[in-house]
Amino acid sequence: MYKKETICIQSGWKPKNGEARVLPIYQSTTFKYESSEQMGRLFDLEESGYFYSRLQNPTNDFVAQKICELEGGVAAMLTSSGQAANHYAVFNICEAGDHVVMSSTVYGGSFNLITCTMKKMGIECTVVDPDLPAEELEKAFRENTKCVFAETIANPALVVLDIEKFAALAHAHHVPLIVDNTFATPVNCNPFKWGADIVTHSTTKYMDGHAMAVGGCIVDSGNFDWAAYPEKFPGLCTPDESYHGIVYTEKFGKAAYITKATSQLMRDLGSIQSPQNAFLLNVGLETLPLRMERHCYNALKCAEFLQNHEKVAWVNYPGLAENKYYELAKKYMPDGTCGVISFGLKGGREAAAEMMDRLKLAAIVTHVADARTSVLHPASHTHRQMNDEQLKEAGVAPDLIRLSVGIEHIDDIIADLAQALI
Numbered sequence: 473m474y475k476k477e478t479i480c481i482q483s484g485w486k487p488k489n490g491e492a493r494v495l496p497i498y499q500s501t502t503f504k505y506e507s508s509e510q511m512g513r514l515f516d517l518e519e520s521g522y523f524y525s526r527l528q529n530p531t532n533d534f535v536a537q538k539i540c541e542l543e544g545g546v547a548a549m550l551t552s553s554g555q556a557a558n559h560y561a562v563f564n565i566c567e568a569g570d571h572v573v574m575s576s577t578v579y580g581g582s583f584n585l586i587t588c589t590m591k592k593m594g595i596e597c598t599v600v601d602p603d604l605p606a607e608e609l610e611k612a613f614r615e616n617t618k619c620v621f622a623e624t625i626a627n628p629a630l631v632v633l634d635i636e637k638f639a640a641l642a643h644a645h646h647v648p649l650i651v652d653n654t655f656a657t658p659v660n661c662n663p664f665k666w667g668a669d670i671v672t673h674s675t676t677k678y679m680d681g682h683a684m685a686v687g688g689c690i691v692d693s694g695n696f697d698w699a700a701y702p703e704k705f706p707g708l709c710t711p712d713e714s715y716h717g718i719v720y721t722e723k724f725g726k727a728a729y730i731t732k733a734t735s736q737l738m739r740d741l742g743s744i745q746s747p748q749n750a751f752l753l754n755v756g757l758e759t760l761p762l763r764m765e766r767h768c769y770n771a772l773k774c775a776e777f778l779q780n781h782e783k784v785a786w787v788n789y790p791g792l793a794e795n796k797y798y799e800l801a802k803k804y805m806p807d808g809t810c811g812v813i814s815f816g817l818k819g820g821r822e823a824a825a826e827m828m829d830r831l832k833l834a835a836i837v838t839h840v841a842d843a844r845t846s847v848l849h850p851a852s853h854t855h856r857q858m859n860d861e862q863l864k865e866a867g868v869a870p871d872l873i874r875l876s877v878g879i880e881h882i883d884d885i886i887a888d889l890a891q892a893l894i
């Protein structure tokens with residue numbers, strides 16, 4: 473097995489004699505076959521092959537293969553966005569009448585998806601404080617619980633998940649742990665090593681890295697034994713009427729979960745990533761380890777600079793030794809966490825907005841986790857309808873500035889922060 477730097481460059485597309493050196497874009501909706509019978513076998517899932525790019529496309533699959541190797545999984549698929557990845561990851565094993573246990577600190581988009589939109593599909597959710605001891609978290613589980621959902625490093629709370637604690641809890645209740653590993657990336661953390669069963673990504677962030685392509689990915693570790701709990705996972709363990717009664721766990725073994733997500737959810741809901749975007753994602757992946765190293769180095773320098781600045785009231789970065797999550801971060805991410813920091817100014821909400829207006833290099837954008845340094849002030853932007861009281865209830869400090877540290881030269885980033893903190 474190659475190291476991650478090598479996987480990022482060499483895995484996925486492996487050209488044969490005379491083929492394109494670089495991953496080709498299969499910009500084609502359909503694929504041609506010699507006989508009607510052969511095409512029929514594809515539709516019966518008797519043979520694997522491409523037929524329509526709403527379900528699968530070769531460019532996507534080469535890129536998914538690379539991410540799968542980076543995570544140490546057995547199968548993976550790309551989706552049109554991180555939202556689609558998290559939707560499919562949960563919906564693949566949950567249906568109306570089922571229940572999910574979810575960490576309270578997950579990304580706002582995932583929070584809305586699982587607590588509001590999936591509720592309309594009949595799927596209930598219990599939201600838990602991820603820092604509670606296992607005995608307290610136990611209470612959230614029900615007979616109809618089908619999975620646990622959390623993030624390695626929460627966006628934007630920067631809470632580090634105790635993956636082993638969550639995996640043990642999920643497994644004690646015979647359900648898988650799904651971890652959104654977007655912020656850590658597979659370069660800094662492999663949740664499967666610590667017991668997670670399914671990993672998801674918004675590839676829109678560090679993986680793409682250039683802020684060019686929205687996308688997502690689901691990876692299966694192959695470790696969860698669905699067939700041991702057929703009554704809990706009927707979708708995987710009982711005949712699928714829409715495919716002539718095949719049983720995914722019997723026919724596809726360790727690939728059952730991803731095969732079902734592709735052949736059912738992608739077929740019916742169609743959130744496939746465009747092959748153009750998959751190509752761009754692949755370009756980003758080639759330099760992911762180099763970029764993550766620099767993001768983490770720059771973020772730590774910025775966090776230290778802010779911590780020592782008289783105008784700054786507080787800094788939250790799990791790479792700082794004083795941080796509440798420092799020990800957990802060191803255990804799960806010994807090489808670094810991510811490039812995102814949050815901090816507050818002594819002057820509060822107004823000072824935050826003023827400081828941001830003075831920034832010259834760091835741009836005010838909604839995006840995070842790409843090559844360019846950027847800032848967002850939730851109280852003025854994403855949460856601007858709320859007063860200070862409401863913001864606190866939503867877990868967003870009114871003075872919180874989210875700083876996504878890019879890979880520009882650290883001296884220039886710090887000089888920009890310094891001139892804005894007057």
Ligand SMILES: *Cc1c(COP(=O)(O)O)cnc(C)c1O
Nearest residue numbers: 553554555579627654674676687
């Ligand atoms: C951005 C993000 C998502 C959603 O991804 P999109 O690609 O924007 O759909 C999900 N999870 C995390 C942790 C994110 O940061």
